[in-house]
């Protein structure tokens with residue numbers, strides 16, 4: 001079951017430097033409408049394991065909530 005969390009498409013962004021992690025970029029937060037970045041680990045091959053529920057990074061703490069990151073490039077793939 002998907003639970004009560006809204007799904008948001010996360011675009012995988014490559015690191016700028018070798019010692020940085022991959023990141024997910026959320027274009028429009030369902031809670032505050034801003035862009036948020038979430039860590040996706042050091043290896044792109046493992047980045048898919050970082051999808052799932054996250055607490056949003058809203059600047060206003062009272063707006064924060066939990067959403068589910070889903071792959072932006074794999075929309076329509078039948079997430080349950």
Ligand SMILES: [Zn+2]
Nearest residue numbers: 029032056058
């Ligand atoms: Zn937000």
